Amino acid sequence: MIESTRGIVLTHTKYAESSIISHIYTEHYGLQSYMINQVRSRKSKGKTVFLQPLTLVNLEVYHSDKKTIHRIKDFKVSSPFSLIxxxxxxxxxxxxxxxxxxxxxxxxxxxxxxxxxxxxxxxxxxxxxxxxxxxxxxxxxxxxxxxxxxxxxxxxxxxxxxxxxxxxxxxxxxxxxxxxxxxxxxxxxxxxxxxxxxxxxxxxxxxxxxxxxxxxxxxxxxxxxxxxxxxxxxxxxxxxxx
Known part of the structure; x- marks a missing residue:
């Protein structure tokens, strides 16, 4: 099921050659883990925001209470940082x-x-x-x-x-x-x-x-x-x- 929620990017762990598992505190689901592919590659397409702690994001996610690692359908930064x-x-x-x-x-x-x-x-x-x-x-x-x-x-x-x-x-x-x-x-x-x-x-x-x-x-x-x-x-x- 696709759900929308705000999130605060916390930490991440590396996965495979170019992916990460990003730990994000979400408004509706609490602390969740999301698989982000191709973050550490030339084809990241802005996904490096998930490497930056405390980034504020709006997410569309595939959420299931039966899973411990979820996927993100789409995202955007809600309040781009100017100082941090x-x-x-x-x-x-x-x-x-x-x-x-x-x-x-x-x-x-x-x-x-x-x-x-x-x-x-x-x-x-x-x-x-x-x-x-x-x-x-x-x-x-x-x-x-x-x-x-x-x-x-x-x-x-x-x-x-x-x-x-x-x-x-x-x-x-x-x-x-x-x-x-x-x-x-x-x-x-x-x-x-x-x-x-x-x-x-x-x-x-x-x-x-x-x-x-x-x-x-x-x-x-x-x-x-x-x-x-x-x-x-x-x-x-x-x-x-x-």
């Missing part, structure tokens, strides 16, 4: 975010149109001249915890200075295990609760602090998402923000 593929920071963030989404959504049921709309809108903003783009991934990782089901418990958080990653809540006493945020990291987590995506420049961090906070957020994902493995592209970000 051409700026090192945005391009590195795109690879990182796409890898996180691919692993975070892999074992989840369909999470509804609200999540798709949020991601679609966020990616469009990422391609715009918003201030504080170097903090965009902090904002996105925090916001994603809500639809994924492990949003931090902020009850009485101002009186408690450590965020326990295992329990997902703030505490007065420093946990005896290593899975927690220290005082400044916990304060930053609280700040992300109210910061607007257009004011990410209000978050003042040096490269080391940004890396440490992201490491804690990824630990948080590891603890609460089954099968969430290491994010390989994080190393590029660490080197970029060093």
């Amino acid at each position: 593929p051409f700026e090192p920071i945005r391009q590195s963030l795109a690879f990182f975010i796409a890898e996180v989404l691919n692993k975070a959504l892999k074992h989840e049921d369909k999470l509804g149109n609200d999540l798709f709309d949020f991601l679609f809108h966020s990616i469009c903003l990422m391609d715009d001249n918003i201030p504080g783009i170097q903090n965009f991934h902090l904002f996105l990782l925090f916001k994603l915890t809500q639809p994924l089901g492990f949003y931090p418990n902020f009850e009485e958080e101002l009186e408690k200075v450590f965020f326990d990653l295992r329990k997902g809540m703030f505490t007065i006493h420093e946990p005896v295990h290593p899975n927690y945020m220290n005082v400044w990291q916990s304060k930053l987590l609280y700040k992300l609760k109210s910061v607007d995506v257009n004011h990410l420049d209000q978050i003042e961090l040096n490269g080391e602090q940004r890396t440490e906070f992201i490491e804690k957020m990824l630990d948080y994902y590891h603890l609460h998402l089954s099968g969430f493995s290491n994010i390989k592209s994080f190393k590029v970000l660490k080197d970029l923000f060093r």
Whole structure:
């Protein structure tokens, strides 16, 4: 059956000599895998968009609930990027975010149109001249915890200075295990609760602090998402923000 859906290109794996299997988060079917032929050849005919993370596409697909790999009948880019593929920071963030989404959504049921709309809108903003783009991934990782089901418990958080990653809540006493945020990291987590995506420049961090906070957020994902493995592209970000 041919169906229409919007999609966000995440990652891909090579298949045969010139094909790939593209992992795309779709509006109607959640995370799906699609066989794309002749991508890595001279006859690609624009199919290289499926190699570019976070590309926003409109798809006509052959969909069947009985299959794990589907095919695309037709496609077009819905919002061509003007900045992401051409700026090192945005391009590195795109690879990182796409890898996180691919692993975070892999074992989840369909999470509804609200999540798709949020991601679609966020990616469009990422391609715009918003201030504080170097903090965009902090904002996105925090916001994603809500639809994924492990949003931090902020009850009485101002009186408690450590965020326990295992329990997902703030505490007065420093946990005896290593899975927690220290005082400044916990304060930053609280700040992300109210910061607007257009004011990410209000978050003042040096490269080391940004890396440490992201490491804690990824630990948080590891603890609460089954099968969430290491994010390989994080190393590029660490080197970029060093």
